[in-house]
Amino acid sequence: xxxxxxxxxxxxxxxxxxxxxxxxxxxxxxxxxxxxxxxxxxxxxxxxxxxxxxxxxxxxxxxxxxxxxxxxxxxxxxxxxxxxxxxxxxxxxxxxxxxxxxxxxxxxxxxxxxxxxxxxxxxxxxxxxxxxxxxxxxxxxxxxxxxxxxxxxxxxxxxxxxxxxxxxxxxxxxxxxxxxxxxxxxxxxxxxxxxxxxxxxxxxxxxxxxxxxxxxxxxxxxxxxxxxxxxxxxxxxxxxxxxxxxxxxxxxxxxxxxxxxxxxxxxxxxxxxxxxxxxxxxxxxxxxxxxxxxxxxxxxxxxxxxxxxxxxxxxxxxxxxxxxxxxxxxxxxxxxxxxxxxxxxxxxxxxxxxxxxxxxxxxxxxxxxxxxxxxxxxxxxxxxxxxxxxxxxxxxxxxxxxxxxxxxxxxxxxxxxxxxxxxxxxxxxxxxxxxxxxxxxxxxxxxxxxxxxxxxxxxxxxxxxxxxxxxxxxxxxxxxxxxxxxxxxxxxxxxxxxxxxxxxxxxxxxxxxxxxxxxxxxxxxxxxxxxxxxxxxxxxxxxxxxxxxxxxxxxxxxxxxxxxxxxxxxxxxxxxxxxxxxxxxxxxxxxxxxx
Amino acid sequence: xxxxxxxxxxxxxxxxxxxxxxxxxxxxxxxxxxxxxxxxxxxxxxxxxxxxxxxxxxxxxxxxxxxxxxxxxxxxxxxxxxxxxxxxxxxxxxxxxxxxxxxxxxxxxxxxxxxxxxxxxxxxxxxxxxxxxxxxxxxxxxxxxxxxxxxxxxxxxxxxxxxxxxxxxxxxxxxxxxxxxxxxxxxxxxxxxxxxxxxxxxxxxxxxxxxxxxxxxxxxxxxxxx
Numbered sequence: 001x002x003x004x005x006x007x008x009x010x011x012x013x014x015x016x017x018x019x020x021x022x023x024x025x026x027x028x029x030x031x032x033x034x035x036x037x038x039x040x041x042x043x044x045x046x047x048x049x050x051x052x053x054x055x056x057x058x059x060x061x062x063x064x065x066x067x068x069x070x071x072x073x074x075x076x077x078x079x080x081x082x083x084x085x086x087x088x089x090x091x092x093x094x095x096x097x098x099x100x101x102x103x104x105x106x107x108x109x110x111x112x113x114x115x116x117x118x119x120x121x122x123x124x125x126x127x128x129x130x131x132x133x134x135x136x137x138x139x140x141x142x143x144x145x146x147x148x149x150x151x152x153x154x155x156x157x158x159x160x161x162x163x164x165x166x167x168x169x170x171x172x173x174x175x176x177x178x179x180x181x182x183x184x185x186x187x188x189x190x191x192x193x194x195x196x197x198x199x200x201x202x203x204x205x206x207x208x209x210x211x212x213x214x215x216x217x218x219x220x221x222x223x224x225x226x227x228x229x230x231x232x233x234x235x236x237x238x239x240x241x242x243x244x245x246x247x248x249x250x251x252x253x254x255x256x257x258x259x260x261x262x263x264x265x266x267x268x269x270x271x272x273x274x275x276x277x278x279x280x281x282x283x284x285x286x287x288x289x290x291x292x293x294x295x296x297x298x299x300x301x302x303x304x305x306x307x308x309x310x311x312x313x314x315x316x317x318x319x320x321x322x323x324x325x326x327x328x329x330x331x332x333x334x335x336x337x338x339x340x341x342x343x344x345x346x347x348x349x350x351x352x353x354x355x356x357x358x359x360x361x362x363x364x365x366x367x368x369x370x371x372x373x374x375x376x377x378x379x380x381x382x383x384x385x386x387x388x389x390x391x392x393x394x395x396x397x398x399x400x401x402x403x404x405x406x407x408x409x410x411x412x413x414x415x416x417x418x419x420x421x422x423x424x425x426x427x428x429x430x431x432x433x434x435x436x437x438x439x440x441x442x443x444x445x446x447x448x449x450x451x452x453x454x455x456x457x458x459x460x461x462x463x464x465x466x467x468x469x470x471x472x473x474x475x476x477x478x479x480x481x482x483x484x485x486x487x488x489x490x491x492x493x494x495x496x497x498x499x500x501x502x503x504x505x506x507x508x509x510x511x512x513x514x515x516x517x518x519x520x521x522x523x524x525x526x527x528x529x530x531x532x533x534x535x536x537x538x539x540x541x542x543x544x545x546x547x548x549x550x551x552x553x554x555x556x557x558x559x560x561x562x563x564x565x566x567x568x569x570x571x572x573x574x575x576x577x578x579x580x581x582x583x584x585x586x587x588x589x590x591x592x593x594x595x
Numbered sequence: 596x597x598x599x600x601x602x603x604x605x606x607x608x609x610x611x612x613x614x615x616x617x618x619x620x621x622x623x624x625x626x627x628x629x630x631x632x633x634x635x636x637x638x639x640x641x642x643x644x645x646x647x648x649x650x651x652x653x654x655x656x657x658x659x660x661x662x663x664x665x666x667x668x669x670x671x672x673x674x675x676x677x678x679x680x681x682x683x684x685x686x687x688x689x690x691x692x693x694x695x696x697x698x699x700x701x702x703x704x705x706x707x708x709x710x711x712x713x714x715x716x717x718x719x720x721x722x723x724x725x726x727x728x729x730x731x732x733x734x735x736x737x738x739x740x741x742x743x744x745x746x747x748x749x750x751x752x753x754x755x756x757x758x759x760x761x762x763x764x765x766x767x768x769x770x771x772x773x774x775x776x777x778x779x780x781x782x783x784x785x786x787x788x789x790x791x792x793x794x795x796x797x798x799x800x801x802x803x804x805x806x807x808x809x810x811x812x813x814x815x816x817x818x819x820x821x
Contacts, residue, residue, distance in 0.1 A: 270609075294609055297733045300616035325623060529715070530631045576713075 007194040014186030019179055026175050033167050038135075041160055042122050045137035045153040048079055052151055053141055056085055056094075060141070060149055069094035084152045086112055086138075093149070111138040115150040118142070124157060133157040196224040204231060212239040262332075262353030265339060270294050270308060273348065282353050284326045299324075304334075311336035311349045321356065331357045365537060372539035376419055376554060380412035415553075422555035426538070429483065429562045440480045440567075445516070446471040448481055449507055452488035456496060464502045467492065471509040475516060477587060479567055487563040490556040491520045491583050498524035498581075515569070515588040526577040535573055536561040560585075600665045604674065607657055611678050611685075614650045615729045618685045618692075621647065622725055622788065625692040625699075626718040629781060634703035637696035647689035654682045670802075677802040681732065684791045684798070688725065691788045698777045698784070705774055714781060717753045720746065721789045728795040737803050743796035750789040757782040 052075055059067040068085050076083040076096025085094040090107025092100040106112050114121025115138035127134040136154045140147035196219040203216040212235045216228040256263055262279030266272050272293055279285075283299040295308050303322045311318055317337040324330045333356040339348040387405045394401075446469070453467045460467055477484075495505045503523040510517045527535065531542045539554040560583075564571045568588050575581035621640055628636040658679050661667070667675060724746050731739040761779045765772055801807055 294605075294612075296609055296612035296616060300612055300619055300729060302613065302616045302620055305613060305616065528631070 005194075006197065007190045010190035010193060011183075011187050014189065015179075015183050018182035018186065022175050022178055022182075026171050030164075030168060030171055034164055037160055037163055041135060041155060042137050045081065045122075045135070045155060046120055046139055048075075048081065048083070048153045049137065049139035049151040051075075052083065053139070056149065056151060057141055057143070065093045065100075069100055072096050082134075082154045084154070086150045086152065088116060088147060088149070109136070109138075111136045111152065112150055114138065115140045115152070116147050118145075118147060121150075127154070135160070196220070196228075200224070200227060200231065203228070207231070207235050207238070212236075212242065264295075264351045264353070265348060266295070266308060266312065266351070267348040268312065268346070270312060272298065279353055282324065282330075282332055282355060284324070307334060307336070308349075308351070311351060321360070329357075330355060331360045368540075369538055372554070373423075376539060377416065380416045380419075383412045384409050384416075419553045419555070422553045422559060425486070426555060426559055426562060429559070429566055440478050442476050442478055443481050444473065445475040445477045445509055445518070446473055448477070448479070448485050449488055449509070449518070452485050452492055453507065455485075455489050456492040459493065460496050460505070463496065463499070465496055465499055466504045467507065468504055469507045471507070472511070475509060475511065477516070479587075483563045484567070487560045487585070488518075488520075490560050491585075494556060494583075495520055495522035495524065495581075498522065500524065512586070515586060518585045518587070520583045521580065522582075523580040526579055526581055527573070527575040528577050529575075532573055532575065536571065600661070600667070600671075603657075603661045603665070604671065607654070607661065607675070607678055610650070610654045610657060611682060612729070612733065614647070614654055614682065614685050615732075617647055617650060618688050619722075619725060619729070621689055621692040622722055625695040626715075626722060628696060628699045629714050629718060632699060632703045634700050637699040637703065640696035641693055641700075644689055644693045647686055651682055651686040651689075655679060658682070670805075673802050673805060677798040680798050681795050684794045688788055688791045691784045691791070695781055695784045698781050701777050702774065714757075714785065717750065717757070717782065717785050720750055720753070721785050721792065724750070724789050724792040725795075728792045728799065731796060731799045732802075735799070735803055737800060740796040740799040740803075744793055747789055747793040750786055754782050754786040 052071065055071050056068055059065075059071065072083045072085060072094035073096050082096045083094070084092060084096070084106070086092050086106045090105035090112070092103040092106055094100055095103060109123075110125075111121035111123045114123075118140055120140075121138040122136060124133060124135045126132070133156070134154045135157055136152055138150045138152040141149045141151060199217060199219070203214060206214045214235070215232050219225050219228050256274070256276040257278075259276060259278055262276060262282040264272060264275040264279050272295065275285075275298075285298050296305055301322065301324060303320075304324075307318070307320055307322060314336075315338070317335060319333065319335045321331050321333050324332055333354040334351055335354075336349050336351045338346055339350050341347040387409050391402060391405055449469055449471055453469055456467065492505060492507070499505060499522045505523075506519070506521040508519045508521070510519070527542055531540075534540045535542075536557045538558040540557075541554055561571050564585050564587075570586045572584045572586070573581060574584075621643070624636055624640050627633060628640065658675050662675055665671075724743050727739050727746075728743045730736065731743065758779065761775050761782075765775050768775070
């Protein structure tokens with residue numbers, strides 16, 4: 001249903017009230033003035049009769065009826081009213097307009113009858129003589145307490161009605177003017193009442209749309225001022241609340257996005273409610289999150305999917321490591337905890353992602369290191385122990401045999417010593433990583449490499465291997481020469497060990513954008529791809545038996561790596577099984593200068 | 596009713612993605628097995644193939660159920676049809692992974708030869724195609740799907756170059772023919788795998804466009820030409 005407008009209701013009720021009171025007042029005053037005019041006219045006519053009483057009595061006493069008629073005619077014409085004189089019995093003796101002889105008997109006219117009963121009589125009726133509605137007033141002429149005659153004056157009602165009509169017209173005209181003014185006034189008043197309400201309505205609508213900076217204008221009435229103040233206050237409060245909420249949300253958002261750990265919140269139906277940037281990076285999500293996306297739509301990882309389901313079902317926090325494969329395998333530790341709503345109900349789960357690839361790697365390194373170090377030391381010790389026992393229990397006569405045993409023992413002792421030497425070297429480099437460069441000076445790179453190649457030359461010659469060194473004379477490096485030489489020796493030594501006879505080991509240097517690159521290329525057996533990532537770990541061996549038989553300590557490459565690292569560089573390896581390997585050392589520019 | 600139907604569709608989407616994740620994992624395992632000649636990994640792939648088979652049946656049954664119950668039209672119908680076909684492709688990708696695993700277990704028994712043949716480039720490409728086609732399904736990304744179609748040609752080229760190289764190796768080392776045949780078969784399986792990934796991409800395009808573009812009839816949009 002369409003609602004009526006308040007302004008129209010007000011307008012119509014005001015106008016209605018005005019019209020009603022106007023018509024009551026107008027009607028009453030019209031009736032009152034009508035009564036007044038009639039009464040006034042009647043007493044006026046009576047007064048005229050009384051004025052003529054004395055003249056008529058004088059004429060009547062002398063019996064001059066002709067004179068009475070003349071008086072009637074003269075006085076009637078002068079006062080523009082009809083005057084009639086009637087004798088008891090109803091005979092008309094004088095009249096203003098008509099010859100009395102020709103007039104009928106008036107005895108049973110009501111006003112005459114009344115007058116003869118010694119009262120002033122009056123009546124309004126239709127006169128056949130005047131052919132009009134006439135008002136009659138009859139006054140008895142009293143002589144000795146009886147009516148000697150009746151004097152009657154009359155006036156046409158039409159004259160009175162004319163007056164009344166004029167009054168009525170005036171009244172209507174005034175009423176119309178008043179009604180018009182009242183209508184205008186009530187329209188204005190209703191507007192004055194409803195306009196502020198309209199303003200409030202618009203203001204409230206703007207608040208509802210979220211324009212909380214808008215302020216309602218101050219209204220003119222007390223109630224409206226109260227209302228607008230209350231509304232404005234509400235808007236201010238709302239604005240403060242909204243700002244608080246926004247601030248909190250932004251804070252939360254920035255805290256989340258600043259976190260290095262990935263955070264994902266899921267609801268009970270496995271849909272993602274929120275995730276931060278770190279989580280996107282960990283999961284490799286590039287596109288923005290579509291609403292209602294499930295975890296499988298973000299990243300297809302079965303373990304993760306399974307973990308999500310578990311996390312949503314369990315009532316405890318859970319934890320597990322999951323591998324993600326993007327460019328390389330990354331191990332992510334995920335912890336889940338319950339998300340509860342305000343009423344304590346579970347609404348989902350919160351998962352925190354932590355990249356623990358390095359940590360897990362280091363853990364396994366440590367485990368492996370402890371195991372291999374004891375193994376590497378144990379092996380020669382067992383051999384030594386065995387031969388010493390044999391020597392102890394055996395006959396001391398067989399000197400050739402004893403000598404052989406002692407040789408073997410010596411070999412193992414040397415081996416033990418070299419392992420321990422290497423370990424000490426390693427820990428030395430590790431401990432003073434920053435201080436290695438203190439002893440550094442500028443050297444010609446070529447000189448260092450030449451020296452290293454020289455050291456390895458005997459071994460190379462044994463296998464008929466040629467070492468080719470091509471290096472720019474001008475390249476200067478800022479290194480600790482002893483350590484760097486050791487690294488180069490280790491690499492060349494390895495290259496010779498794993499190369500077939502009569503092959504070539506090439507050492508090349510090259511200036512690159514970021515520094516210099518030194519390459520050690522061999523034509524050896526190569527290394528399978530799966531070994532490459534762990535090659536530089538301590539005691540890591542591609543083929544355990546082969547490596548040991550070739551006399552390695554298992555620490556050579558680890559030393560290379562740490563030496564290069566101490567110089568701020570990096571070491572890489574590329575290898576094709578069956579074709580050969582290339583070990584590259586990259587030194588950054590600040591360590592190098594060219595003359 | 597409509598809400599119920601939407602929920603069913605979401606379930607199906609989740610199921611097919613879950614199968615996709617499983618198949619991706621298997622392909623990754625197969626590729627690691629190729630790289631390392633890892634017989635254990637190969638055994639694992641063969642042993643666990645039943646998971647894929649079971650899941651395929653589940654997805655198909657769910658699709659048929661929804662088809663019968665809700666009689667969907669337009670895009671929903673296309674989605675279900677596409678899912679049924681992608682489901683099939685995924686299962687066959689799983690089979691290819693098993694085939695590769697068989698070849699690897701044969702290869703691993705033999706002594707590694709000095710002739711080394713590197714499939715890592717091809718394998719990586721195939722793996723990326725599979726990932727891209729499934730990503731295209733998730734995001735309904737037509738551009739990505741068309742890129743997969745373009746990549747298929749590159750894989751075909753890699754396969755024919757592998758064929759040439761192995762053929763010449765065969766004429767040199769006639770004693771290692773069995774080994775080389777297995778190597779050749781791996782390249783073939785990888786290529787088939789790429790073909791299945793391409794089929795998935797085509798289904799995704801059908802799902803988005805409503806246009807069947809199989810059998811080389813597709814015009815690659817200009818913006819996607821590289």
